[in-house]
Amino acid sequence: MIELINVSFSYKGKTALEDINIKINEGEAVALIGPNGSGKSTLMKLINGIISPNKGEYLLDKKIITEKQLNNNIFSKAFHKKIGFVFQNSDTQLFCSTVYEEIAFGPRQMGILEEEVKKRVYDCLRLLNIEKLKHEAPYNLSEGEKKRVAIASVLSMNPEILTLDEPMNGIDPKGKKFLKELLLKLNASGKTIICSTHDFDYVEGIFKRAIVFSEKHRIIRDEDYGTVIKDEKFLIENNIK
Numbered sequence: 001m002i003e004l005i006n007v008s009f010s011y012k013g014k015t016a017l018e019d020i021n022i023k024i025n026e027g028e029a030v031a032l033i034g035p036n037g038s039g040k041s042t043l044m045k046l047i048n049g050i051i052s053p054n055k056g057e058y059l060l061d062k063k064i065i066t067e068k069q070l071n072n073n074i075f076s077k078a079f080h081k082k083i084g085f086v087f088q089n090s091d092t093q094l095f096c097s098t099v100y101e102e103i104a105f106g107p108r109q110m111g112i113l114e115e116e117v118k119k120r121v122y123d124c125l126r127l128l129n130i131e132k133l134k135h136e137a138p139y140n141l142s143e144g145e146k147k148r149v150a151i152a153s154v155l156s157m158n159p160e161i162l163t164l165d166e167p168m169n170g171i172d173p174k175g176k177k178f179l180k181e182l183l184l185k186l187n188a189s190g191k192t193i194i195c196s197t198h199d200f201d202y203v204e205g206i207f208k209r210a211i212v213f214s215e216k217h218r219i220i221r222d223e224d225y226g227t228v229i230k231d232e233k234f235l236i237e238n239n240i241k
């Protein structure tokens with residue numbers, strides 16, 4: 001469903017992705033691995049239409065995604081219904097006055113009727129186990145709670161593809177276990193999961209595939225997750241562990 005063909009991206013001349021080729025099928029659970037600055041977050045921004053390739057093509061469901069299309073309101077809504085992004089820093093994602101409003105925001109933007117919005121909000125509050133927080137202001141919450149709200153605010157739009165940028169960062173062990181179980185559950189229910197991580201202890205069992213980026217912003221491995229993670233020598237040599 002996602003395909004990148006010879007994609008390169010640079011920020012004002014500074015390379016962040018170099019000749020990337022990836023194909024991700026529906027229902028996959030893929031980990032993006034690599035040292036700091038290797039391009040993981042940039043790739044996620046690109047897949048989520050926040051930036052567009054300088055070179056190469058991004059296809060979603062076999063259709064080329066262009067900047068022009070993303071600027072079109074109707075196209076953009078359909079696009080964001082398909083793919084959801086949980087940012088690394090929850091503070092850049094949360095901007096409403098209460099948790100309830102935050103989770104309701106996406107579905108309301110999509111034009112969903114208020115009765116259905118309410119149902120979705122409550123489903124997501126329950127799924128993330130944050131019913132108690134519904135009247136709280138997001139900025140008063142702990143990092144782990146913010147992350148749950150951010151995930152709920154994306155899931156309320158019911159995207160087919162869920163992308164998460166280092167979701168385990170700054171979360172306590174209990175929160176990490178909860179998140180792991182949630183990702184397993186979502187993937188089992190058919191959602192495609194794409195997730196950057198370097199917290200290998202808590203993600204055991206979630207991913208079938210690892211895409212590994214080098215310091216040179218290229219893909220150096222794309223294969224079975226377990227095989228990559230067991231290759232200590234490779235991980236150390238490439239500044240991943």
Ligand SMILES: Nc1ncnc2c1ncn2[C@@H]1O[C@H](COP(=O)(O)OP(=O)(O)O)[C@@H](O)[C@H]1O
Nearest residue numbers: 011014015016035036037038039040041042043
């Ligand atoms: N907004 C930005 N402006 C300029 N350079 C950036 C920006 N974001 C990332 N970069 C650079 O792009 C490269 C890839 O960064 P990033 O995708 O954030 O890597 P990762 O997520 O793997 O740590 C790095 O060299 C980084 O410094």
Ligand SMILES: [Mg+2]
Nearest residue numbers: 040041042088
């Ligand atoms: Mg990053």
